[in-house]
Amino acid sequence: MLETIVTEAQINETLDRIAAEIKRDFGDEPLLLVGVLKGSLYILADLSRRLGPNVEIDFVQVSSWHGGRSSSGIVQIRKDLDISIEGRNVVVIEDIIDSGLTIKHLRELFATRKPKCLKVAALLSKPEARVVDPHVEYIGIEIPNEFVVGYGLDDKERYRNLPFIAILRDDESAS
Ligand code: IMP
Ligand code: MG
DSSP states (O other), X not given: OEEEEEOHHHHHHXXXXXXXXXXXXXXXSOEEEEEEETTTHHXXXXXXXXXXXXXXXXXXXXXXXXXXXXXXXXOXXXXXXXXXXXXXXXXXXXXXXXXXXXXXXXXXXXXXXXXXXXXXXEEEEOGGGOSSOOOOSEEEEEOOSOOEEBTTBOBTTBSTTOSSEEEEOGGGTOO
């Protein structure tokens, strides 16, 4: 069973706000948006179109989730960036901050590559699930500690294409 907790309209309002915050901080300076695959797919697409023309896009893929519903605690890079971030303004785009382990690891890794500025944006956050507490400059919506799907977030690769965010109750996931 899917129970909507964030509507399409709320997602759009949140992206408007985050885009305004990013523009306030960076003005017309060039930006490199780094999407964390695959969950950031829709957020990156919709947020990048709210920003000016001076935007480049790259992707990183990490594994920490292993297709299950709880984080393993080990973060590995499966696909690294194609573009050098040295001297660049970088905004890492995440779908959700859960344990915090993925973003902590990426922040530490990217910081060693000497960007001019490194910030993180996440559409959703589950504060109750935090194991480590990395800094996140742009946070969309705080949600309870429930397993959610939609707008990029999956359960075993399903439900990413829902245009809203929903709590997935257990009877749906058995298949
Ligand atoms: P972390 O625990 O903060 O490292 O989050 C790791 C990743 O787990 C996120 O980027 C998501 O891809 C995934 N994740 C965390 N919570 C959920 C959820 O409720 N539904 C689907 N994926 C999730
Ligand atoms: Mg993710």
